[in-house]
Amino acid sequence: MAKMNKKTINKKANAPSQGEAKKLTSELRIDNLVDEVTYAQDIIDTVREPFIVLDGTFHVVTANVAFYRLFKDTKKNTEGTLIYKLGNNQWNSPELRKLLEDVLPKKKAFYDYEVNHVFPSIGQKVMLLNARRIDHKQLILLAIADITKEKELELLHERGEKRFRALIEKSADAIALVNPDGKVAYASPSTKSVTGYSVEEFQKLSNPFELAPPDDRKLVTQLFEQVLKKPGNNAEAVYRIKHKNGYHIWIESIMTNLTSDPNVHAVVLNYRDVTKRKELETQKDDFIGIASHELKTPVTSIKAYTQLLQRQFKQFGNEKATQNLAKMDAQLNKLNALISDLLDVTKIDTGKIVFNKDLFYFDTLISDTIDQMQLISEQHKITVKGTVKKDVFADRERIGLVLTNLLTNAVKYSPHADNVTALVSRDGNDVVVGVQDFGIGIPKESLSKVFERFFRVKTSKGDTYPGLGLGLYISAEIIKRHEGKMWVDSEPSKGSTFYFSIPIIGKRETNKLKTEDVEDEMKHE
Amino acid sequence: MNKKKILIADDDPAIKDALRQILEDEGYRVETTADGSSVTKMHKELPDLLLLDIWMSGIDGRDICRELKTHEKTKQIPIIMVSANKDTKGIAREAGADDFIAKPFEIDELLKKVEQHLRD
Numbered sequence: 077m078a079k080m081n082k083k084t085i086n087k088k089a090n091a092p093s094q095g096e097a098k099k100l101t102s103e104l105r106i107d108n109l110v111d112e113v114t115y116a117q118d119i120i121d122t123v124r125e126p127f128i129v130l131d132g133t134f135h136v137v138t139a140n141v142a143f144y145r146l147f148k149d150t151k152k153n154t155e156g157t158l159i160y161k162l163g164n165n166q167w168n169s170p171e172l173r174k175l176l177e178d179v180l181p182k183k184k185a186f187y188d189y190e191v192n193h194v195f196p197s198i199g200q201k202v203m204l205l206n207a208r209r210i211d212h213k214q215l216i217l218l219a220i221a222d223i224t225k226e227k228e229l230e231l232l233h234e235r236g237e238k239r240f241r242a243l244i245e246k247s248a249d250a251i252a253l254v255n256p257d258g259k260v261a262y263a264s265p266s267t268k269s270v271t272g273y274s275v276e277e278f279q280k281l282s283n284p285f286e287l288a289p290p291d292d293r294k295l296v297t298q299l300f301e302q303v304l305k306k307p308g309n310n311a312e313a314v315y316r317i318k319h320k321n322g323y324h325i326w327i328e329s330i331m332t333n334l335t336s337d338p339n340v341h342a343v344v345l346n347y348r349d350v351t352k353r354k355e356l357e358t359q360k361d362d363f364i365g366i367a368s369h370e371l372k373t374p375v376t377s378i379k380a381y382t383q384l385l386q387r388q389f390k391q392f393g394n395e396k397a398t399q400n401l402a403k404m405d406a407q408l409n410k411l412n413a414l415i416s417d418l419l420d421v422t423k424i425d426t427g428k429i430v431f432n433k434d435l436f437y438f439d440t441l442i443s444d445t446i447d448q449m450q451l452i453s454e455q456h457k458i459t460v461k462g463t464v465k466k467d468v469f470a471d472r473e474r475i476g477l478v479l480t481n482l483l484t485n486a487v488k489y490s491p492h493a494d495n496v497t498a499l500v501s502r503d504g505n506d507v508v509v510g511v512q513d514f515g516i517g518i519p520k521e522s523l524s525k526v527f528e529r530f531f532r533v534k535t536s537k538g539d540t541y542p543g544l545g546l547g548l549y550i551s552a553e554i555i556k557r558h559e560g561k562m563w564v565d566s567e568p569s570k571g572s573t574f575y576f577s578i579p580i581i582g583k584r585e586t587n588k589l590k591t592e593d594v595e596d597e598m599k600h601e
Numbered sequence: 602m603n604k605k606k607i608l609i610a611d612d613d614p615a616i617k618d619a620l621r622q623i624l625e626d627e628g629y630r631v632e633t634t635a636d637g638s639s640v641t642k643m644h645k646e647l648p649d650l651l652l653l654d655i656w657m658s659g660i661d662g663r664d665i666c667r668e669l670k671t672h673e674k675t676k677q678i679p680i681i682m683v684s685a686n687k688d689t690k691g692i693a694r695e696a697g698a699d700d701f702i703a704k705p706f707e708i709d710e711l712l713k714k715v716e717q718h719l720r721d
Contacts, residue, residue, distance in 0.1 A: 380708065383623075
C-alpha cells in the first residue's frame with residue numbers, strides 16, 4: 077500500500093496545479109492517516125499478547141483480538157467502557173488503580189508489573205502488565221501478558237528442586253560431590269552426623285579420604301582414581317575413618333563418576349556409617365571361630381578314645397568291634413570336616429585363610445586321599461586313571477580337601493552307581509584332576525550355581541541331599557587362591573565330572589597378614 | 602629300662618586322659634599339666650618331649666615355646682605343638698617348635714612323630 081502511494085505522489089507531482097496540489101496534499105494526509113491506523117491495528121491484532129488502549133479517563137478506546145480471546149469478551153462490551161467496569165468490574169483492583177492513577181502520571185511507563193488477580197470470568201491469573209503513556213494523544217497503551225502457566229511451571233520446577241534438595245539433605249546417607257582433584261565441592265548436612273565434622277570443616281579437607289587411616293586411605297584413594305578414569309565408572313568400598321571425636325568408624329561408600337554429566341561435573345560420593353554392621357559381622361565370625369574350636373575339642377578326645385578302643389579290641393582279637401570302631405572314626409572325620417568347613421567359610425569371607433604351600437608328590441596325595449575315601453565308601457569302587465609324576469608346590473592338606481570334597485560329592489550324588497573315576501593328567505604347566513561319577517547329574521540351569529555358597533542340588537522330586545552346601549564353594553576358593561581353575565561337565569541322569577587344575581609350581585604365598593591378624597586368627601581357633 | 606618322659610600341656614581333661622592312656626600303652630612315662638606357665642618353671646627332671654597345646658586358658662602356647670627354646674637348659678627338649686588351628690604348622694614354625702599336629706589327630710601319626718623326635 078505504501079508503495080502505491082509513492083507512485084501516486086510521483087505521478088501527480090509531474091504536473092501539479094496550485095489548487096490540485098493543495099487538494100492532493102490533504103488527500104494524501106488522510107490516506108496516510110488511514111494507512112497508519114490500519115497499520116497499527118494490523119500490528120495490534122497480530123500480536124498474541126492482549127493489548128488495550130485507554131483514553132485519559134481510562135475508558136477503552138480499542139482492544140485487540142487476543143484481549144477478547146483471553147477475557148472472553150466482545151468489542152461492543154469493551155470499547156468506550158471504563159476499564160474498571162469491564163467484565164463485571166473484574167479489573168477494579170486496587171493494584172491496577174494505583175498503577176494507572178498514581179504511577180503513570182509520575183512516570184511515562186511501567187514495565188513487567190506482576191499482578192496476581194482473580195478474574196471472575198477466567199479465574200486466578202498471573203499477569204505481567206506493561207503500560208506506556210502517549211501524552212500527545214492522551215492515550216495509554218496497556219499490554220497484558222498472561223504468565224499463569226509459566227508461573228505454575230516455575231513453581232513446579234522450584235518445588236521439584238526443593239524436593240530433590242530435601243531428599244539429599246534429609247537423607248541419613250551423607251552425600252558429597254568431589255572434584256577430580258579431590259576437593260569436596262558439596263557436602264550434605266548428614267556429613268556431620270556420620271563423620272562428626274561440619275560441612276565447612278569437611279570441605280576444607282584436601283580430599284574426603286583424608287580421615288581414613290593410612291592403609292585404608294591408600295586403598296580407597298586407589299579406588300577413587302580408578303573411578304576417575306572414565307565417566308560412568310563406579311565402585312563400592314568399605315573402609316575406616318577417624319570420627320571427629322577420635323574413634324574409628326566403618327564407612328561404606330559408593331563412588332560414581334559423573335564428571336561428564338553437565339548438571340553434576342563431579343564424582344558423587346555416597347556414604348554411611350556401617351560400624352554396627354561390621355561389629356556384628358566380627359561378632360559372628362568370632363562366634364563361629366570359638367564355636368568350632370569348642371566343638372573340635374570334644375571331637376579330638378572322642379576320636380582319641382575311639383582309636384584307643386580300636387587298638388584295645390584289636391589286641392583282644394575282636395574283629396567286629398574293631399571294624400565298627402573304624403567306621404565310627406570315619407564318621408568323626410566327617411564331623412570334623414563339617415566343623416572345619418564352617419570355619420573355612422568364615423576365613424574365606426574375611427580373607428583370612430592362610431595357605432601352607434610345600435613341595436609334595438602329587439600322585440601320592442591322590443592315592444592317599446582315594447584310599448581314605450575308599451575306606452568309607454563300600455558301594456563305590458574308586459579308580460584312578462593317569463599320573464602326574466611330579467612334585468607340586470601347593471597346600472597339600474587343602475588340595476587334599478578339594479579332592480575329598482569332589483569324591484564325597486561323586487559318591488553322594490550317584491546312589492545307584494558302583495564306581496567313581498579320578499582322572500589325573502598334566503596339561504603344560506598345570507595338573508588337571510577330574511572326578512567323574514555316573515549319578516543324577518546337574519540340571520543345566522543350576523550349573524552356574526554349583527560353586528556358590530550354600531548351593532545344594534535338588535532332585536526332580538525336590539529332594540535334597542545332606543550337607544551344608546559349602547564344599548564346592550570352599551573348594552573353588554581354594555583352587556582360585558592357587559591360581560587354578562575349577563569347572564564341571566554334567567548331564568542330568570548320566571552323571572557329572574568336576575575338574576580342577578592348578579599350576580605345578582604355584583606362587584609362593586606372600587604373607588600379607590600382620591601380627592594383629594595372626595592374633596585374631598589364634599582367637600578364632 | 603629307662604622310660605622316656607613326656608609332658609602334656611593341655612587344658613582339656615579328656616584330651617589329657619586319652620593321650621596319657623595312649624602314650625602309657627606305648628611304654629612312655631606321662632605327666633600332664635593344665636597350667637601352661639608351670640612348664641617354663643620346671644627345673645629338676647625335665648621331660649624328654651613336650652606336647653604343647655597352643656590355645657590354653659590364659660596363656661599362649663607360642664610364648665611358652667619361645668621361652669623354652671631360648672633357655673640353655675630347655676632348648677634341647679623337642680616340642681610338638683598341638684592345635685585345632687589349620688595353620689598349626691605356620692604357628693609352630695614361627696614359635697620355633699620342632700613339629701606340630703592338628704587336632705583331631707590320628708593316634709598312629711602322633712605316635713610316629715613322638716617316636717621320631719625322641720630318637721633324634
